[in-house]
Amino acid sequence: MHLHKEILIKGILIPLIFLYACNEQKKPDSYIARVNDSYLTEEKLSELIDSQFVSGSYRTAIIRSWIKQEVLFSEALKQGILEEKNFKSTIEKSRRQLASVIILENFAKTLVPEITDENLKYYFEENKSSFKLAFDSYLLNRISFSVNETAVQFRTELISAGWDSAFSKFSKDTSLIDVSSSIFLAEQDIYPVKVLRVLEGLYPLEISIVIPDDKGYYSVVQLIEKYSAHSVPPFEAIKKEVERRYILASNESAIENYIDELYNKNEIEINN
Numbered sequence: 001m002h003l004h005k006e007i008l009i010k011g012i013l014i015p016l017i018f019l020y021a022c023n024e025q026k027k028p029d030s031y032i033a034r035v036n037d038s039y040l041t042e043e044k045l046s047e048l049i050d051s052q053f054v055s056g057s058y059r060t061a062i063i064r065s066w067i068k069q070e071v072l073f074s075e076a077l078k079q080g081i082l083e084e085k086n087f088k089s090t091i092e093k094s095r096r097q098l099a100s101v102i103i104l105e106n107f108a109k110t111l112v113p114e115i116t117d118e119n120l121k122y123y124f125e126e127n128k129s130s131f132k133l134a135f136d137s138y139l140l141n142r143i144s145f146s147v148n149e150t151a152v153q154f155r156t157e158l159i160s161a162g163w164d165s166a167f168s169k170f171s172k173d174t175s176l177i178d179v180s181s182s183i184f185l186a187e188q189d190i191y192p193v194k195v196l197r198v199l200e201g202l203y204p205l206e207i208s209i210v211i212p213d214d215k216g217y218y219s220v221v222q223l224i225e226k227y228s229a230h231s232v233p234p235f236e237a238i239k240k241e242v243e244r245r246y247i248l249a250s251n252e253s254a255i256e257n258y259i260d261e262l263y264n265k266n267e268i269e270i271n272n
Contacts, residue, residue: 033063035070107258113250115243123246124235131242132232135186138199139224139237142183143167144217147175151210151218158207163222177217182224184238199223 031039040063048062081087124131141163145151150173157166163181170176190196198208202223211219227233235242 033067035067036074038070038073040066104255104258108251108255111251111254113247113254115246120239120242120246121235123249124242127245128232130245131238133186133227133229135188136229137184137186137227137233138190139182139184139227139233140199141181141222141224142195142219143170143179144177144219145173145175146177146217148210148212148218150175151220155207155210155220158220158222184233184241195219195221199226 028039028041031041032045033040045059045062045066048066049059076082143151143154145154150170154166154170157169161169167179167181171179187196190199192213194213195208195211198211199221202208202221204223204225206223208219208221208223211221213219225237227237
């Protein structure tokens with residue numbers, strides 16, 4: 001059972017958000033948006049976004065969504081929705097569901113699957129067809145800097161000394177923005193598009209020119225290998241993905257066993 005935070009919020013927490021909003025809030029020193037006595041601060045916004053790397057349009061959409069929710073809640077208060085039997089029943093149901101989810105999350109945190117190359121390779125072989133690629137994909141090295149000259153210097157070092165040596169030399173550079181070594185990406189996950197276009201024209205182990213983007217970053221990519229859609233990449237190329245799926249499968253199995261144990265600990269009766 002894979003518990004996604006987004007599903008948790010949409011399916012269970014939304015009814016509880018209304019209760020949270022009932023409490024009159026003290027006016028903060030600074031805030032992003034306000035609806036009557038409810039304030040959206042940077043701290044609350046970061047909790048809603050759940051990531052520090054988001055686009056301006058996505059941030060704006062979240063703020064608008066918060067305002068919409070608060071406006072609707074304000075109207076719900078005026079109409080006495082919180083006192084209706086249906087609302088209280090929904091809250092009680094959500095409370096039980098949320099408690100169930102938290103129990104499973106707490107149990108999942110205790111799980112430590114045995115991860116060995118032998119286990120991963122066995123899982124890969126047993127589920128090989130599920131790793132068939134839906135899109136052309138790339139195994140690559142990628143690094144981004146905020147200064148063009150540094151990116152150029154890194155590329156020169158990469159050509160002469162190789163990836164590991166070049167990265168070691170520039171790893172503490174203040175203009176370093178992001179780095180990914182031996183990362184496996186499907187074509188639709190490679191941004192910006194100009195990086196993908198450059199990769200499409202590279203041969204294995206070939207190094208790109210410095211690629212500028214709209215954010216003012218300068219990237220250098222090195223193609224390790226390209227894999228065509230509908231093919232199954234070798235284990236070593238997608239080892240991280242195999243490990244991710246192996247952990248999920250192991251945890252799901254452990255959770256199902258845990259639930260079976262709980263069945264045995266409780267008196268359960270079904271009358272048809």
